[in-house]
Amino acid sequence: MSEKISLPTHVSTLQEWLLYIDSLHSQVIDMSLNRIKSVASDLDILKPAPFVFLVGGTNGKGTTCHSLEKILQLSGYKVGVFSSPHMINYTETVRIQGQELADSDHIAAFSAINDARQDTTLTPFEFNTLGAFWLMKQAQVDVAIIEVGMGGRDDATNIIDPDLSVITNVALDHEDWLGKDIESIGQVKAGIFRAGKPAVIGQSQAPAALFDYANSIGAKIHHRDEQWHFTVNDDRWAFTDATGTIADLAMPLMPLENVATALAALRVSQLNVDLAAVKEVILSANLPGRFQIIENKPTVILDAAHNPHAAAYLAQRLNHYVKTRNGEKKGKIRFVIGMLINKDIKSTVGHLTPLSDNWYCCAINAGPRSSKAEDVAQYLAQASTYPDILAGWQAAQQDADENDIIVVCGSFFAVAPVLKEIRAQQA
Numbered sequence: 001m002s003e004k005i006s007l008p009t010h011v012s013t014l015q016e017w018l019l020y021i022d023s024l025h026s027q028v029i030d031m032s033l034n035r036i037k038s039v040a041s042d043l044d045i046l047k048p049a050p051f052v053f054l055v056g057g058t059n060g061k062g063t064t065c066h067s068l069e070k071i072l073q074l075s076g077y078k079v080g081v082f083s084s085p086h087m088i089n090y091t092e093t094v095r096i097q098g099q100e101l102a103d104s105d106h107i108a109a110f111s112a113i114n115d116a117r118q119d120t121t122l123t124p125f126e127f128n129t130l131g132a133f134w135l136m137k138q139a140q141v142d143v144a145i146i147e148v149g150m151g152g153r154d155d156a157t158n159i160i161d162p163d164l165s166v167i168t169n170v171a172l173d174h175e176d177w178l179g180k181d182i183e184s185i186g187q188v189k190a191g192i193f194r195a196g197k198p199a200v201i202g203q204s205q206a207p208a209a210l211f212d213y214a215n216s217i218g219a220k221i222h223h224r225d226e227q228w229h230f231t232v233n234d235d236r237w238a239f240t241d242a243t244g245t246i247a248d249l250a251m252p253l254m255p256l257e258n259v260a261t262a263l264a265a266l267r268v269s270q271l272n273v274d275l276a277a278v279k280e281v282i283l284s285a286n287l288p289g290r291f292q293i294i295e296n297k298p299t300v301i302l303d304a305a306h307n308p309h310a311a312a313y314l315a316q317r318l319n320h321y322v323k324t325r326n327g328e329k330k331g332k333i334r335f336v337i338g339m340l341i342n343k344d345i346k347s348t349v350g351h352l353t354p355l356s357d358n359w360y361c362c363a364i365n366a367g368p369r370s371s372k373a374e375d376v377a378q379y380l381a382q383a384s385t386y387p388d389i390l391a392g393w394q395a396a397q398q399d400a401d402e403n404d405i406i407v408v409c410g411s412f413f414a415v416a417p418v419l420k421e422i423r424a425q426q427a
Contacts, residue, residue: 010111013184014103017110018090021127036126037159039117046160049080049144053265054157056148056192057202058185059310060258063290064168065145066201067254067262070285072143073098074277080141082132082157082247084125084149085218087288087416094132109134129156143271147188153191165192165219166265167210168258169203171309172344185211193219198268202261216309222268230260249279253286255313289415291317294422297402298331302419304412308344311351312408317356322405331403336392338362338414341371348410349379358399359383360392364413376410389417 008016040046053068055061065083073079078097086092091100105178109131113122122130129149136144146162148155170186186207193199193210199219206223214221222228228241238247239260252259259282266273278312288290291314293344294300298390301321305314318333333356350374361384364370373385373392386392396406408418 035120042116045137048133048136048139051143052162053145054162054192055166056152058171060168061147063258064262065147066287067259068145070281071277075274077142079143080136081145083147092107125144126156150188151410164198166200170207182207185212200265228264252282298400298404301407303409304415305409306411308347311348315351333405334358334396336360336396336408337363337410339410341370346379360396362389362392393418
């Protein structure tokens with residue numbers, strides 16, 4: 001249990017509030033919703049907006065939420081987003097009209113929640129979730145887009161009653177909490193579906209558990225390659241559903257399957273979506289740390305891929321990127337990697353090893369999930385080890401030629417320090 005910290009006051013900083021919140025509950029994760037739902041009910045934030053998207057899945061939740069957010073915003077809606085984890089600053093977790101809020105806004109939310117909870121204990125993520133709902137309700141957004149934290153059925157975000165639920169995909173991750181196989185994990189994730197409401201599934205070969213649960217409660221299934229699909233022809237793609245086809249679309253910066261899943265959800269939602277907004281978002285939108293390309297000499301790519309499914313996708317995109325670089329000489333790919341100890345390190349690294357033998361393995365400091373550089377290096381034929389990400393990053397920079405590509409990956413804890421340093425250099 002965290003050490004108890006004194007109750008912050010109105011002049012306390014956001015960091016002091018976050019430390020206080022971390023000290024309140026005996027567990028970081030508590031799979032029970034009665035406590036948080038009771039507090040949310042007292043605060044009248046169980047419906048944070050007139051229309052609510054709830055987005056779950058193993059990978060791609062953040063980019064799916066971002067696609068929904070930007071398209072709806074450009075279509076004239078006032079949009080709120082709750083997405084986690086944050087990369088550098090806590091304020092990244094909530095966006096209203098694409099903007100982070102001031103520390104004082106988050107403090108006001110935490111203060112209101114702390115008053116309402118009385119003797120009820122809340123985990124940090126439950127506190128954060130309630131804070132996001134409170135801020136969206138205060139801002140009177142038209143649409144709330146809520147990213148599920150982990151799993152679905154027992155996640156704090158699942159206290160709300162969404163108008164439309166999305167599951168991007170189901171893969172192995174968080175097995176200690178969600179189950180040891182795809183069907184078990186799918187059963188937990190399916191818990192965000194609602195009776196009579198659209199259930200959009202972005203995975204072509206999805207677990208049977210998703211359909212079994214959706215059918216058992218009478219959710220309206222909209223499954224990729226059944227009710228909707230997309231096709232790719234060279235560097236263009238087309239989307240088709242019962243409404244019709246949108247053809248000749250440019251390839252997005254974000255993963256195509258996530259953009260297509262967001263588009264499927266928007267078309268089912270019956271919200272008024274501007275096609276010009278769709279095309280603009282496809283051309284320009286991306287999130288930090290999701291195959292984020294920083295053009296330089298050498299080129300830097302930041303990707304928080306942290307499980308085998310995400311690593312396989314990273315390898316695919318890297319191969320395509322290398323093949324399509326405009327007239328540049330081929331250089332080496334250098335991986336700067338750090339992973340949490342509770343992840344499937346061996347399988348994740350296995351998807352990336354065919355691309356390079358230049359590895360900079362780094363320790364990650366993340367409390368109980370911390371890892372040593374050797375935890376990754378043991379699965380590689382040859383690798384250098386470093387005490388932290390920035391040490392590995394600096395070594396890769398020193399070794400790289402201008403035609404090389406440095407890929408920083410393995411965790412948000414790996415990407416964040418490098419992104420922070422790059423931003424500081426560019427400031």
